[in-house]
Amino acid sequence: MGQKTLHVELLRYTTGVEEVIAMGAKLCYSAADIDALKAGIARKDQSAFIKKLMDMGHMSPIEHASFTFGIEGVSRSLLAQITRHRIASFSVQSQRYVGKESRSDEDVFDYIIPPKIEALGEDAVMEFSNQMRTMQTWYNQWQTKLGGSKESANEDARFVLPNACETKMMVTMNARELLHFFEVRCCQRAQWEIRALADAMLKLVREAAPAVFVKAGPPCISGPCPEGVMSCGKIEEMMEKYR
Numbered sequence: 001m002g003q004k005t006l007h008v009e010l011l012r013y014t015t016g017v018e019e020v021i022a023m024g025a026k027l028c029y030s031a032a033d034i035d036a037l038k039a040g041i042a043r044k045d046q047s048a049f050i051k052k053l054m055d056m057g058h059m060s061p062i063e064h065a066s067f068t069f070g071i072e073g074v075s076r077s078l079l080a081q082i083t084r085h086r087i088a089s090f091s092v093q094s095q096r097y098v099g100k101e102s103r104s105d106e107d108v109f110d111y112i113i114p115p116k117i118e119a120l121g122e123d124a125v126m127e128f129s130n131q132m133r134t135m136q137t138w139y140n141q142w143q144t145k146l147g148g149s150k151e152s153a154n155e156d157a158r159f160v161l162p163n164a165c166e167t168k169m170m171v172t173m174n175a176r177e178l179l180h181f182f183e184v185r186c187c188q189r190a191q192w193e194i195r196a197l198a199d200a201m202l203k204l205v206r207e208a209a210p211a212v213f214v215k216a217g218p219p220c221i222s223g224p225c226p227e228g229v230m231s232c233g234k235i236e237e238m239m240e241k242y243r
Contacts, residue, residue: 001102003129004073004110004166006196010204011170014065017209021175022046024061025053047211054215062212065175067205070168071197075112077163078193087177093168095158100139100165101149108136110166115192135162175212178205186242187218188232202242217242 014020019041026037053061083090100109111132117124138160146153173181178201184190185198206213215222221239225231232238 001108001110003113005112006073006193006200007071008197008200008204009070010201010208011068011070013067013205013208017065017175018046018050018211020064021053021061021212022049024064025049025058028061050211051214054212059176059179062176062179063174065209065212066172067175067178067208068170068172069201069204070170072166072168073112074167074169074197075163075193076161076165076167078191078197079167079169080163081191081194082169082171082197085173085177085181087174089172091170095161095165095167096151096155099143099149099154100136100158100161101143102136102140106133108133109139109161111162111164112166112193113164132162132164135160175205175209179213179216182213182216183219186216187220187227188234188238189227189230 022041023037026041027034030037032040079092082088102108108129109132113125113128117128139157142157142160143149143153146156182198182202185194186202187195190198202213202216206216218238219226220231220235221242225235
């Protein structure tokens, strides 16, 4: 155990994403039955229709498509941020049932090192890593005092663990919520870790459903920056990055 880095996988997503969205939209305005709608949609590509749909701002049909991600190598600090996105489902590795006990004096729980600390050099990384080992020692001591490596001890021993402590999760969002997530979290003003996660997730869903996510990203790539005087001033750079 020790330092961990971000890893994201798109585990599952709605079969026939674009067809499902198109069917939901056309159902609203068609007298045809479900079988007729299915047949009509299956006969042609729906990319142009979905582009028109989204340009019109008719977003509710987008919600019929969902995407499930497996995420690891992220901190408990990120967990606090991502769970603020209410229209999502989360399954998170428990610090209560999955203990962080060490197997040797050199062993330590998995953790995330911020890039700015890494940029300070090897001495800074070593200092940070030693601090993690110190916290591991505290955790072990409290586990012992509270009864050993079991649920009842873990639930209180974990209080000495830092935000840097690594966690794993599964996250499911519908496409509309993902578009909002990318607007907020791909922005340069978002915290670095959740921004990196959003970028990785966007890359995956663009491959799975390009017509839906072709314009996804921070709001500045398709209009004025909403941050006003707090803007990062990198609109051209962002437009190139998310093109």
